[in-house]
Amino acid sequence: MSTLSLALTDSATMLRRNVKHMLRYPSLTLMLASMPVVFLLLFVYVFGGTLGNGLGGVDGGGRAAYVNYVAPGIILMTVAAAAQGTAISVAMDMTEGIIARFRTMAIARVSVLTGHVVGSLLQTLFSMVIVVGVALLVGFRPNATPIEWLATLGVLAMITFALIWLSVALGLAAKTVEAASNYPMPLIILPFLGSGFVPTDSMPAWLRAFADYQPFTPFIETVRGLLLGTPIGNSALFAIGWSVVIALASYLWARRLFNRDPSR
Amino acid sequence: MNTVTAQPAIAVSGLRKSYGEHRVLDGIDLHVPTGTTFALLGPNGAGKTTTVQILSTLIGADDGTLRVAGHDPATEPDAVRAAIGVTGQFSAVDNLLTAEENLLLMADLHHLGRARRRQRAAELLERFELTDAARKVAATFSGGMRRRLDLAMSLVAEPSVIFLDEPTTGLDPRSRRTLWQLIRDLVAGGVTIFLTTQYLEEADQLAERIALLDHGKLVAEGTPSELKRLVPGGHVLLRFAGARDLGDAARLFPDGTADHDALTLQVPSDGGVHSLRALLARLDDASVEVGELSVHTPDLDDVFLSLTGRADNTKVSA
Structure with a gap:
């Protein structure tokens, strides 16, 4: 068997293992999906009326306008929450004896990690379906064509893939499960420090400089543009660039962490 | 090949x-x-x-x-x-x-x-x-x-x-x-x-x-x-009521080791039934009264303790 087909076969085996874990213990998956839902409801019903008036858009402002504005940010927050779940799962898995067994078997080592990545990707897409469903129920009215929906799915899968590799690396780097649950915290905060909840031009200049150039702003603007027809500009290019850089760097980091000699 | x-x-x-x-x-x-x-x-x-x-x-x-x-x-x-x-x-x-x-x-x-x-x-x-x-x-x-x-x-x-x-x-x-x-x-x-x-x-x-x-x-x-075999072999430990019996028994078994304080005699033996019977017969013939008898066969515990336990005291630290 060639190296690549070995890696694919073993990854599929590891994916089945991770999916079984998720189906048997769905509480983490449900928790990851409910967190962004809570934020969505909070922002729509508590802050939405006032924030919507401040958008200054053409669609009359208020809560109805704000649902449309905030939904893409909440969808990206779903990815960040899922990343936290991945880091926890990976760190917990590394404390299990079974990982030591995998290390003494002639398997494609990276499959332990790719199993987690693909499993988390499916978990995140599941969460996103729930979040989008709830958003539609509370008044989210995207005007995307089927092609745009498909493109949205592709963009979200790409971003999720990158951030999950990052959280796999964070989960491996963490010495304890508690640390692993803290490391991805900044990812949850980043949508706030970007265009997730309010337009960045309402921020002070120094904060705006950060907000415009951090990865979540192009992520959110790309999704917003695809779903609602707002201008995308060069956001799509930046979103792709950030995703490639994050995915590649995180993959290399995670692989190095996993292959290091556990005795050193 | x-x-x-x-x-x-x-x-x-x-x-x-x-x-x-x-x-x-x-x-x-x-x-x-x-x-x-x-x-x-x-x-x-x-x-x-x-x-x-x-x-x-x-x-x-x-x-x-x-x-x-x-x-x-x-x-x-x-x-x-x-x-x-x-x-x-x-x-x-x-x-x-x-x-x-x-x-x-x-x-x-x-x-x-x-x-x-x-x-x-x-x-x-x-x-x-x-x-x-x-x-x-x-x-x-x-x-x-x-x-x-x-x-x-x-x-x-x-x-x-x-x-x-x-x-x-x-x-x-x-x-x-x-x-x-x-x-x-x-x-x-x-x-x-x-x-x-x-x-x-x-x-x-x-x-x-x-x-x-x-x-x-x-x-x-x-x-x-x-x-x-690395540790001392098996033996039978005989305990006596008095010094006189111990003395008599020690004369019967010159290869034994007597402990006059504990009133015991340690006689080398493989611990088998046959040799035990012979040993008791000799004591009976000489009318020596034995208070207590125990058989000790060496096991790996002896090896373990003698090679690892005491090793702590004798080992020169590297």
Whole structure:
């Protein structure tokens, strides 16, 4: 068997293992999906009326306008929450004896990690379906064509893939499960420090400089543009660039962490 | 091309490993012929687990020449991994999967193929008395069941060298005996077993050769009977009511060692029924009254204690 087909076969085996874990213990998956839902409801019903008036858009402002504005940010927050779940799962898995067994078997080592990545990707897409469903129920009215929906799915899968590799690396780097649950915290905060909840031009200049150039702003603007027809500009290019850089760097980091000699 | 028969399953020379300043293994030589059972015996912290971790490619050695199933764990880890099975001290099962799923997971990772995987899992469940628990999640298992599953998982691909790192630590006597029988059956099947244990009885029961590891060094190596010969032989201890009886008995057995304070006489003996009967007859003939008699045959405990326990006092620190 060639190296690549070995890696694919073993990854599929590891994916089945991770999916079984998720189906048997769905509480983490449900928790990851409910967190962004809570934020969505909070922002729509508590802050939405006032924030919507401040958008200054053409669609009359208020809560109805704000649902449309905030939904893409909440969808990206779903990815960040899922990343936290991945880091926890990976760190917990590394404390299990079974990982030591995998290390003494002639398997494609990276499959332990790719199993987690693909499993988390499916978990995140599941969460996103729930979040989008709830958003539609509370008044989210995207005007995307089927092609745009498909493109949205592709963009979200790409971003999720990158951030999950990052959280796999964070989960491996963490010495304890508690640390692993803290490391991805900044990812949850980043949508706030970007265009997730309010337009960045309402921020002070120094904060705006950060907000415009951090990865979540192009992520959110790309999704917003695809779903609602707002201008995308060069956001799509930046979103792709950030995703490639994050995915590649995180993959290399995670692989190095996993292959290091556990005795050193 | 007939070097295969002469090739040992495990050959180690000059193995060294340190964790920072702490020297865990300090120049170990091991030779385990194919198809034999070898026990590495030692107290906690002697370096047993580290040895297994190095030989099973889990961690690297600092120095030494290693061959496991003819391959170097450092340069050809996958060739070693393909030949070995490892059952660790801390059981390496997936707690969230059932017994059957754990075995199927191993079968898939060994690429056994669709039909063969189910067949192999069923065989092992049957052999390790786990059929009833096949569909239960491993997290609910008792210590003995978990260890049996762990061993079964190591055997899915029929490895030629099996590492058992303290396989019965923490098990009750019944589970321990069950596991011993399973290990004996494996040996009968022709595999090589590298066992670590802190139980002398276990090494005595299972292994053809035993090496005693203490503070990262081998302090003795041999068959169980060779090791037993390293300590003073068996004897009968006679206790008397008075000094007169002791004196009489000491004259009857000039090769005995008398302790006049404890009123005991230690007479060399193999401890067999025949020699005991002869000994008692001689005492009867001379009308010597014996208060108490105890037979002492040397066991590996004597070897263990005399070579590791007292070694602390005499060892010059390196």
